[in-house]
Amino acid sequence: MEIKVDKRIVDQFDNVQIGVLVVKGLTNDYKNNYDEIDGLLKAAEKSVNDHFKDKEITEDETIIRWRGIYSQFGAKPSKFRCSIESLCRMVTSEKNDYQIRRINPLVDIYNYISLKHRIPVGGDDTDKVEGYIWLTVADGTEEFSVLNSGEKEFACEKEVIYRDEKEVLCRRWNWRESNKTKLDDTTRNVCLFVEGVSVYSEEDMRGILGEMAELVRKYCGGEASISVLNSNNLKLEI
Template sequence: MNFIVAPEVFALLPEVCFGVVVVKGVDNSSARQETEELLAASVRLASEKFQTGKVKEAAEILPYREAFQTLGINPNKYMSSIEAMSSRIAKQKDFPRISPLVDLVNAVSLKHLVPMGAHDLAAADGDIQVRLSRQGDSFIPFGSDTAEILADGELIYSAGSIVKTRRWIWRQSEQGCVTGATRDVFFPIDGFYGQNEQRVIAARDELAEWLERLFAVPVTVGMVDKTNPSLAI
């Protein structure tokens, strides 16, 4: 299985880059105090940062809003995952605990203020791609069993015709979400050279370190960009 970013993505966003973490054989079935504590610490950090000022005006958030505008996506209506999480915290809303793996990736995402995904590899039919949508692609939102049919030309994460994430880094699908039974996971971290690639790399490496330390399983990392558009996962 490979992670592949299509050429048209780099035509639209030339400096986009993707940190990659893959873990296999992990046990996500039982609660872990360590991941809950890491998430709580990151929520506190984000809450302190966004006590003043608007989340959408933060330097860490602006590159994603600008990219959404380039893609024809309204960033006020469809926020990137990191802006949505940060906005929830800024409004003092409770932040959910979901499972050790999801809590961990959310903790690292909030600490470094970069969007990070988590996809169950067992649910992926073929390669995972970042590409533009085409006829036949479908998306099932969280908590639903009804598929949405996409128009052509939307930037997505996909596996075959199954859309894993709509509007690039807006919302993940019910299909392939990480559960207590998940064993093998692909974590992408999205960013831009010349803007925040160092935070992407730092988030990638910290996630890998915590996975090895807490779950005692082999972890692989990588980077995908316009000079290296695919990676075996």
């Protein structure tokens, strides 16, 4: 399977660094490790609450960058929030008891990494991907299966999407994952994406990927490999 980044993405947006963690042969269910992963998330949630104690979420440098990117491809950032802004709003909201919902080890691990480093992270079950994974620009004809419902909709023209050969895997770069490739307790092979722009170097991305890889190995097993896609390297074969 090939993972690739459309050259238009790296040409349009500043210093795009897409960290890729591929893990094969893992087990994605909670047995004896829920409390440990829950503890990691609680620590990250506290860190986020401390970080935003004296400032607004929209004053965070990373979130400012992503809001600008969303505006560039036509998504109003006050309506469509990047994944890290959504997570930060969840854990700073009294309505959500200052925490995010626990889902399964893989999702909880990548949410922990996302909160700790305040960077968008997502992923796909690669056994459900058809052909390839491509970060590209939508032409408005691409179909999308809404998460947890399977209802169909279409990407908007010019929005940034992940897609495979058949349909959209994630809308608005990191706004909403597809129902098609969601991570659940049947997932055995996965590709996780850490999305850096502007303020993140390739070295930063490799450090974050390495940390996430160790957690996935510890709690889910499997064989892991890390790579970074950027303007110097637009394709990866897995």
